[in-house]
Amino acid sequence: MYKILYVLEAVLLVCLRTSVPSVVSENPVPPYRVLVLAPLASRSLYHLCRSLSAALGDAGHSVTLVSSFPASMKHERVREVGTGDDNSVIDDANIFDVAESIMRTYSFGMNAAEAIGRKMWSSEAIKKLWKERNTYHAIIIIGYGNEIAVPFLWGYEGAFINICTPGVEYNHLTMQGNWLPLSVIPSLFQPFTNHMTFLERAVNLPSEMLTFAKNKYIVIPRIQSLLQEFFPDMPPLEDLYFNSSLTLINGHFSLDGPVPLLPTQVEVGTINAKQPQPLPKDLEEFVTGAGETGVILFSLGSIVKATDIPQERKPEIRLTTDFYADSQFMASNLLENAAKKLNLVS
Structure with a gap:
């Protein structure tokens, strides 16, 4: 238990030091092995995971990054492992068509997760990594569609950390028991800010309830069915995925608005920001x-x-x-x- 807390402290310190340069560690932490899983990701999310992996590597930790992008990092402490997919299902998508309706967006996400998930769990490199999962002190999984990586948590004894990529989002907050009023958190599928009018709050309520229901009764069961083809005895996804020790929120209250967060839910927006360089x-x-x-x-x-x-x-x-x-x-x-x-x- 104490070792998990030390790992969480080390990862959180790296995130805060990267997003808030004034945060400095006075006491060095021992090196840990960290597995970052981003099999289903856009290029911007891949760069987010690259930045996190590089920051952890710079702090002396050993990192393995799994994605569907070609290996591009040149860091002595960061190793990249491909899923076996070329990410064409994401790169070739017409997002204007995908975003025509909520159902079309969900259908695209689930189809992409299934396509990448099948190749991922057919890969010998991923299977080998899965068998070695308990050699890692922490596993980090980015949200949305990456439930296909949850088998890494089955029988895992280290710290599980998830990344809520769009900022403050209702589903991710509830994973750790932070059930805020639906009138407070704007739905991802509505153009609302945290300064909602009464009418917008009235619309936001059923919209967020619908999103929550689709995730629980459509997305999770479909991914569960896919994974059971490879892991017939795997327990329910929710038992594994909703048991995170720490949630890193890729946002900031200055943009998303202040909301009550648990001590294990930390905003780390700008973690992928780089030092300014001269323009070409x-x-x-x-x-x-x-x-x-x-x-x-x-x-x-x-x-x-x-x-x-x-x-x-x-x-x-x-x-x-x-x-x-x-x-x-x-x-x-x-x-x-x-x-x-x-x-x-x-």
Whole structure:
């Protein structure tokens, strides 16, 4: 028990030191072995896990990172293991189509989890890692779709840590018994902030209840069925997945709004932020050339492709760019010409 607490303290200290530079450890901690599991992830979530793995490695810990991305880290204390999938199910998805409805979003997530999960548990490297799971002091699993990694927790004796990637989110809070009123936490599927009106709170209640029910009665049973093909005697997912020792929340109260959190639920937003570096010469010239009007960075994130933008959405974006006509726009992927071809910038 005390060893688990020491492991949790070591991981939390690394997270806080990375997201809040003023946090400094006066007492060195012993090195631990940490397994980070992110089989189903967008590129931005993969980078989040890379940053966490690198920070743990820098602190002297030994880290194994599992993902569906090609190995890209060059850190002496971080080893990457592939799931056997090439992540094309995520990379090739048209997110505008996926986001048309909640049911379509859930269907996409479950199909992606099943596709990656089957390849993952058919991989000899993953099977070997599973047999060695109790050689790790801590296992970290990112949320949403990664229930396919839960068999690593079966019979595991170390510390289980999960990462709530979208910030404060109701389902993840309840995993550790933090049942807040549904009128307080905005649903992920609603455009609400923590400053909800009475009407928005009334809409948020059934929306969050529906999300909770879909996860409990559709997502979990479907993933359970998949995993039982490989682990026939595995106990219920909820018995394993809802038994975390620590939840790292990828958010901050300045953005999500303050909510009551348990001591084992810690906000670590900006953990993947990097130290500022000089801009490449061409970008520096672009930014300085904008003068006093400035530059606006138009980003679609790491999972949305500009070529997938529907025709009916382009006028909406164009109205925004016209409103800031005096400023220069820079596409997040730096392909300004591609953006011009889409008639998004002038």
